[in-house]
Amino acid sequence: MRDLGAGFGHLLQGQRWVARHGKSYGFGLLPGLITLVLYAAALVALALWGADFVGWATPFADDWSSPWLGLFRGFLTAVLFALALLLAVLTFTAVTLLIGQPFYESLSERVDRDVSPDGTAPESELPLWRDLWISARDSLRLLVRAAVWGVLLFALGFIPVVGQTVVPVIGFFVTGFFLTEELTSVALQRRGVQMRDRLTLLRSRKMLVWGYGTPLGLAFLVPFVAVFLMPGAVAGATLLARELLGEETRAGAETAPEVSPGPAPTSY
Numbered sequence: 001m002r003d004l005g006a007g008f009g010h011l012l013q014g015q016r017w018v019a020r021h022g023k024s025y026g027f028g029l030l031p032g033l034i035t036l037v038l039y040a041a042a043l044v045a046l047a048l049w050g051a052d053f054v055g056w057a058t059p060f061a062d063d064w065s066s067p068w069l070g071l072f073r074g075f076l077t078a079v080l081f082a083l084a085l086l087l088a089v090l091t092f093t094a095v096t097l098l099i100g101q102p103f104y105e106s107l108s109e110r111v112d113r114d115v116s117p118d119g120t121a122p123e124s125e126l127p128l129w130r131d132l133w134i135s136a137r138d139s140l141r142l143l144v145r146a147a148v149w150g151v152l153l154f155a156l157g158f159i160p161v162v163g164q165t166v167v168p169v170i171g172f173f174v175t176g177f178f179l180t181e182e183l184t185s186v187a188l189q190r191r192g193v194q195m196r197d198r199l200t201l202l203r204s205r206k207m208l209v210w211g212y213g214t215p216l217g218l219a220f221l222v223p224f225v226a227v228f229l230m231p232g233a234v235a236g237a238t239l240l241a242r243e244l245l246g247e248e249t250r251a252g253a254e255t256a257p258e259v260s261p262g263p264a265p266t267s268y
Contacts, residue, residue, distance in 0.1 A: 007211025007240065014236020017111060028107050028231025031100025036227050039088050046084055051077045086150045089175065091143050092226055093182045098139040104234045108186045111238040115249045122191045138195045142182060149174050176213030183237035201244050212240055
């Protein structure tokens with residue numbers, strides 16, 4: 001239970017960090033805004049043409065009598081839109097991180113420099129194009145896994161009683177784990193930790209991971225909140241990654257006023 005509180009503490013510390021570093025916060029908002037526009041456009045398109053798609057995909061029902069045809073296709077349209085919303089929640093972070101890789105790399109490095117006792121941050125030894133390729137490849141893997149979990153949980157939701165009580169709770173914890181996995185990848189990939197090793201590391205401290213990711217996942221369900229929490233989520237995930245790896249963190253550093261511990265990243 002202590003790890004649950006520690007995970008939630010990192011989430012709050014990350015938000016406090018960006019609140020005290022306005023330039024970093026504004027810089028970190030851009031990828032989330034871009035992703036939000038893309039997702040909103042996709043959901044609007046689905047709302048406008050989802051019924052047409054369902055009609056095209058179910059030609060066998062064309063001769064059904066009323067009201068069965070309308071009820072059947074209306075139900076499938078609602079299922080399609082609900083599944084799209086669930087996948088949007090599960091994949092928003094992965095897509096935002098993919099779009100904003102250079103932004104969040106700079107933000108994560110700045111957090112590391114600020115909280116490290118010696119004012120340094122681990123740096124990737126790979127060229128930028130290689131880092132981007134690894135990030136894109138890992139994000140695709142996460143999207144596939146998120147889609148599989150999304151379909152599975154949606155199907156289990158039709159089980160009477162269990163589907164309306166237990167399954168949503170499981171869904172929140174699954175979402176929390178995915179979010180933490182995606183967010184910590186920024187700091188862990190920079191340290192050369194491969195995806196398989198990242199999963200092993202996160203599974204070894206599940207309570208810590210759930211304490212961080214589950215409340216964040218709940219907050220992300222509120223429209224537009226994810227965009228404004230993303231910079232702080234990346235900052236908090238960097239602090240979480242340091243704890244997972246046993247790296248020393250300067251006490252009180254996450255709430256310290258903004259300073260210039262070293263040469264600023266060129267992005268700023």
